[in-house]
Amino acid sequence: PAETDSPTGGRSGALTPGPSVGADVQKIDVNPPKGTRDFPPEDMRLRNWLFNHFKEVSRLYGFEEVDYPVLESEALFTRKAGEEIKDQLYCFEDRGNRRVALRPELTPSLARLVIQKGKSVPLPIKWFTVGQCWRYERMTRGRRREHYQWNMDIIGVPGVMAEAELLSSIVTLFKRIGITESDVGFKVSSRKVLQEVLNCYSVPEHLFGKVCVIIDKIEKIPVDEIKKELKAVGLSQEAVQKLLQVLSVKSLEELEERLGSSGEAIADLKQLFSLAEKIGFSKWLQFDASVVRGLAYYTGIVFEAYQHSHAQPQLSHAHPQGFDREGKLRAICGGGRYDHLFSTFGADDIAACGFGFGDAVIVELLKEKGLLPELNLNVDDIVCALDEDLQGRAAMVANILREKGHSVELVLESKQLKWVFKRAARVNAERLVLVGNSEWQRGVVGVKILSTAEQYEIKLDDLK
Numbered sequence: 001p002a003e004t005d006s007p008t009g010g011r012s013g014a015l016t017p018g019p020s021v022g023a024d025v026q027k028i029d030v031n032p033p034k035g036t037r038d039f040p041p042e043d044m045r046l047r048n049w050l051f052n053h054f055k056e057v058s059r060l061y062g063f064e065e066v067d068y069p070v071l072e073s074e075a076l077f078t079r080k081a082g083e084e085i086k087d088q089l090y091c092f093e094d095r096g097n098r099r100v101a102l103r104p105e106l107t108p109s110l111a112r113l114v115i116q117k118g119k120s121v122p123l124p125i126k127w128f129t130v131g132q133c134w135r136y137e138r139m140t141r142g143r144r145r146e147h148y149q150w151n152m153d154i155i156g157v158p159g160v161m162a163e164a165e166l167l168s169s170i171v172t173l174f175k176r177i178g179i180t181e182s183d184v185g186f187k188v189s190s191r192k193v194l195q196e197v198l199n200c201y202s203v204p205e206h207l208f209g210k211v212c213v214i215i216d217k218i219e220k221i222p223v224d225e226i227k228k229e230l231k232a233v234g235l236s237q238e239a240v241q242k243l244l245q246v247l248s249v250k251s252l253e254e255l256e257e258r259l260g261s262s263g264e265a266i267a268d269l270k271q272l273f274s275l276a277e278k279i280g281f282s283k284w285l286q287f288d289a290s291v292v293r294g295l296a297y298y299t300g301i302v303f304e305a306y307q308h309s310h311a312q313p314q315l316s317h318a319h320p321q322g323f324d325r326e327g328k329l330r331a332i333c334g335g336g337r338y339d340h341l342f343s344t345f346g347a348d349d350i351a352a353c354g355f356g357f358g359d360a361v362i363v364e365l366l367k368e369k370g371l372l373p374e375l376n377l378n379v380d381d382i383v384c385a386l387d388e389d390l391q392g393r394a395a396m397v398a399n400i401l402r403e404k405g406h407s408v409e410l411v412l413e414s415k416q417l418k419w420v421f422k423r424a425a426r427v428n429a430e431r432l433v434l435v436g437n438s439e440w441q442r443g444v445v446g447v448k449i450l451s452t453a454e455q456y457e458i459k460l461d462d463l464k
């Protein structure tokens with residue numbers, strides 16, 4: 001065997017150039033398409049670690065896993081509310097001239113499947129999924145075009161116990177990965193606050209989604225721009241003023257003073273905070289009237305998880321009214337109630353709430369907090385033939401071990417022991433199993449415990 005082989009870096013096994021090399025074959029771009037990511041092993045281990053936590057929390061809360069095609073009819077996402085998610089839709093016409101889109105979110109697919117299943121699925125429906133979502137954004141901002149989202153949804157429960165269960169499940173996830181309430185908090189409000197104000201000014205129902213999408217930009221664009229856009233959709237100067245005033249309310253008590261105590265918004269929020277107290281996660285929550293979320297279909301409680309910024313909360317130049325919700329980091333996750341989404345798909349409405357939790361912002365936060373787990377490839381055994389003619393025997397030994405549930409790295413070529421030890425270290429093997437002629441004649445194989453250098457021989461039948 002070539003002495004120069006190195007399991008840690010040399011290109012052992014490299015082939016002599018094939019017929020195409022040297023011809024006018026264009027070398028392909030080995031990077032993934034703009035805005036997309038590969039997951040080489042070390043990244044895939046972290047992704048699996050995170051997704052396994054998502055799935056385990058979903059199991060703990062009694063949710064069933066579902067999945068949908070990443071490709072959907074464009075019609076699922078063509079809401080007319082000026083949402084960014086619609087402007088950046090990754091849509092195209094397929095070879096059958098159908099308008100299709102790579103899904104930018106998972107909730108419309110869930111609604112589609114629930115409607116398809118109709119009465120055959122008893123309520124409440126509690127489904128979860130982890131799925132890749134897409135957007136087509138001009139790369140001017142160099143942002144990602146895909147991410148994975150964990151979604152949990154409860155369908156058929158009108159009361160805020162559903163929102164409490166969802167918030168509780170996210171707190172459980174945060175605790176499992178080492179995030180505490182000093183790192184992250186939820187800003188909670190209800191769109192019924194806006195609804196009640198708009199009703200006072202007889203703003204027509206069909207403008208509700210548009211108004212919410214505009215207000216969701218309150219942290220991102222100057223407040224004068226917000227006012228301009230609100231007036232452009234038909235709100236009076238007075239309605240705009242009143243809206244912005246109510247959005248800067250700093251407590252539930254103050255909100256109750258402004259809206260009175262008979263409205264649903266106050267009742268829902270008081271009940272939710274009271275449940276959070278009883279369940280034990282109220283210290284993770286804070287009321288923030290300016291949270292509306294950017295999806296048009298939310299109708300009630302809405303929430304976002306943010307990283308607490310430990311910098312002094314100062315009023316930013318754009319929002320002297322103090323709309324600068326602390327911290328510039330994008331929301332870690334967000335969700336809320338969407339009781340009228342189903343009727344926008346031509347079906348009867350069903351009470352619904354859910355959240356989306358992306359795979360990127362949370363990893364940035366874990367990195368920042370030094371909470372990323374150490375994840376390495378580990379195998380139980382590395383099996384090696386000491387002589388060329390024992391390769392088959394070595395493979396048989398490997399399979400005996402595999403049938404016993406051992407993860408086994410079988411050395412596939414004739415290699416120097418030096419190479420084998422290096423490979424054993426790279427794959428973090430516990431044991432080295434050596435298959436040699438003299439041992440084989442005596443019906444045994446050699447075993448070396450790599451952490452202690454203890455070594456012994458063992459009969460094949462006694463291998464465990």
Ligand SMILES: OCc1cccc(Br)n1
Pocket residue numbers: 104105133134135144145146147
């Ligand atoms: O959260 C908005 C979004 C949707 C799809 C893909 C990506 Br990256 N981001």
